[in-house]
Amino acid sequence: MGNSIIEPHREDFPLLMSLDAAYLDNAATSQKPYCVIDAERDFYKRLNSNPLRSFYDLSISATDSYENSRENVRKFINAKSTKEIVFTNNATSSINLVAYSYGLSNVKKGDRIVVAISEHHSNMLPWQMVAQTTGAELEYMKCDSAGVYSDEEIYRCITPNTKIVAVAVISNVTGSKAPIEKIISTAHANNAVVMLDGAQSVPHTKTDVQQLDADFLAFSAHKMLGPMGVGVLYGKEDLLEKMPPFLRGGEMIESVRLDRATFAELPHKFEAGTVNAAGVFALSSAIDYYNNVGIDNMERREQYLTNYAYQKLSKIPHVNVIGSSDPYNHSGILSFTIDNVHPHDVSAVLNQDNICIRAGHHCAQPFLAHLGIRSSSRASLMFYNTEEEIDKFVQSVASVRKLMGYGD
Amino acid sequence: MNSRNFYNEVLTDHNINPAHKREIENPNFELEGVNPNCGDDIILKLRVDDGIITDGGYVGDGCAISQASADIMLDLVIGKSTEEARRLAEMFFGMIKGTASDDEIEQLEEAGALKDISHMPARVKCAVLGWHTLDDIIDKV
Numbered sequence: 230m231g232n233s234i235i236e237p238h239r240e241d242f243p244l245l246m247s248l249d250a251a252y253l254d255n256a257a258t259s260q261k262p263y264c265v266i267d268a269e270r271d272f273y274k275r276l277n278s279n280p281l282r283s284f285y286d287l288s289i290s291a292t293d294s295y296e297n298s299r300e301n302v303r304k305f306i307n308a309k310s311t312k313e314i315v316f317t318n319n320a321t322s323s324i325n326l327v328a329y330s331y332g333l334s335n336v337k338k339g340d341r342i343v344v345a346i347s348e349h350h351s352n353m354l355p356w357q358m359v360a361q362t363t364g365a366e367l368e369y370m371k372c373d374s375a376g377v378y379s380d381e382e383i384y385r386c387i388t389p390n391t392k393i394v395a396v397a398v399i400s401n402v403t404g405s406k407a408p409i410e411k412i413i414s415t416a417h418a419n420n421a422v423v424m425l426d427g428a429q430s431v432p433h434t435k436t437d438v439q440q441l442d443a444d445f446l447a448f449s450a451h452k453m454l455g456p457m458g459v460g461v462l463y464g465k466e467d468l469l470e471k472m473p474p475f476l477r478g479g480e481m482i483e484s485v486r487l488d489r490a491t492f493a494e495l496p497h498k499f500e501a502g503t504v505n506a507a508g509v510f511a512l513s514s515a516i517d518y519y520n521n522v523g524i525d526n527m528e529r530r531e532q533y534l535t536n537y538a539y540q541k542l543s544k545i546p547h548v549n550v551i552g553s554s555d556p557y558n559h560s561g562i563l564s565f566t567i568d569n570v571h572p573h574d575v576s577a578v579l580n581q582d583n584i585c586i587r588a589g590h591h592c593a594q595p596f597l598a599h600l601g602i603r604s605s606s607r608a609s610l611m612f613y614n615t616e617e618e619i620d621k622f623v624q625s626v627a628s629v630r631k632l633m634g635y636g637d
Numbered sequence: 638m639n640s641r642n643f644y645n646e647v648l649t650d651h652n653i654n655p656a657h658k659r660e661i662e663n664p665n666f667e668l669e670g671v672n673p674n675c676g677d678d679i680i681l682k683l684r685v686d687d688g689i690i691t692d693g694g695y696v697g698d699g700c701a702i703s704q705a706s707a708d709i710m711l712d713l714v715i716g717k718s719t720e721e722a723r724r725l726a727e728m729f730f731g732m733i734k735g736t737a738s739d740d741e742i743e744q745l746e747e748a749g750a751l752k753d754i755s756h757m758p759a760r761v762k763c764a765v766l767g768w769h770t771l772d773d774i775i776d777k778v
């Protein structure tokens with residue numbers, strides 16, 4: 230209770246109980262608790278039928294489970310209405326939906342699109358496409374080496390001809406939080422909308438889209454204890470209402486003639502084809518899990534672990550932690566380089582010590598280039614990680630240079 | 638297969654103190670090799686006179702395996718004919734696939750230090766990057 234640190238809850242995660250390794254790649258995907266795995270199976274065992282299509286009881290139950298899950302997601306991010314919750318395949322497809330549907334119909338030559346330099350390719354390449362297709366100008370908003378965006382930079386980039394601003398709430402490279410309140414208010418003052426990439430934030434910190442006055446928010450179920458293959462797009466109702474469908478086909482229509490169709494109401498207008506109903510049902514179970522344990526409790530434990538890991542990692546000679554020197558601005562994400570050792574060699578050594586971390590450019594090549602590095606290693610934490618795992622990780626990192634033939 | 642032992646002295650030594658990671662004088666063949674997945678990247682330059690590789694060098698960035706392998710390769714092929722270099726490349730690919738004989742591995746000299754890569758599928762591309770680039774350059778000679 231209060232400010233105490235919760236237990237890691239490892240017994241809820243079958244893979245963690247059987248895995249002989251420390252799983253520190255949670256920013257890539259999280260592990261799944263029993264309830265989520267059971268929910269996915271349960272759907273196929275008890276409810277399987279094509280939701281939203283038929284009028285027999287079984288299909289109605291499948292539809293109910295699907296729509297109740299939508300309500301659960303709505304509550305989780307405090308959206309106004311379930312019309313604002315669109316199920317997709319992942320964060321990437323949510324962002325592409327906005328780019329193709331909103332972007333291509335609202336941006337024209339002479340307009341500006343602003344993309345934060347720290348974006349994952351998922352919230353960058355769709356906007357490159359919109360700029361190329363429409364002839365709009367693409368401006369990159371630059372942060373400093375700690376990952377911080379200054380007010381001046383925000384004002385420099387977001388101009389009266391700006392139509393869209395794309396930014397991640399939390400960077401998957403540095404773990405730092407973008408000043409999204411400032412970015413949103415500046416964008417709105419210029420009649421622009423903001424595409425928030427919540428892939429790394431929604432799983433780790435309370436999200437309230439109404440309080441943020443968010444326009445669009447994308448996130449993936451698989452990074453928040455849920456299954457792979459399900460994503461969410463939150464969009465303000467009046468924005469989604471005016472947008473053309475992205476994909477066309479079954480399930481998203483009201484009536485179809487040979488030469489035209491009228492489209493279904495929100496949110497189904499954007500859910501063409503058979504949906505991943507089992508996955509959505511399992512996401513809803515992941516949200517129940519968050520609500521039971523308490524996302525604030527999880528966040529407090531993750532902050533505690535991040536600080537614990539940061540203090541040790543940053544003291545190892547020749548190790549450079551990327552981003553803020555304040556561990557509380559890392560949200561569980563610790564990217565680092567080791568002098569003269571390539572990140573792939575780092576992860577090969579750590580793999581031998583049974584530690585799973587990510588190596589490479591983290592799908593953010595322009596950001597790494599901006600920081601002056603080609604690639605890095607990344608450990609990313611979740612509340613179910615432990616101090617022992619971090620100790621093992623730190624010890625292994627400290628041994629790398631010696632193993633690679635350096636004298637220290 | 639223990640990858641801790643995998644970074645043996647031959648490998649770490651060629652990675653830290655490469656003999657051929659440099660620009661050479663008057664190269665007449667040059668090719669870039671890239672592993673898009675992991676970002677290993679080398680530019681291989683050769684001087685070939687009358688079918689003999691008289692000098693070679695590379696520049697680039699990548700993991701220890703990709704860089705050391707390229708360096709060891711150049712040690713081996715400089716002074717040899719392009720046909721001989723190609724024959725060694727075939728042997729190297731054979732070794733990585735686990736099909737080379739002990740006698741062939743012997744002929745690969747220090748490059749034999751990479752033979753355990755055949756048990757590490759994720760690193761195979763790193764080890765063969767230099768050799769594939771060499772193989773492709775020889776096509777142009």
Ligand SMILES: Cc1ncc(COP(=O)(O)O)c(C=O)c1O
Nearest residue numbers: 319320321349351397401428449
């Ligand atoms: C910040 C960020 N945005 C987007 C994505 C893409 O997520 P997904 O692959 O689930 O679409 C990721 C994860 O890889 C991410 O970290």
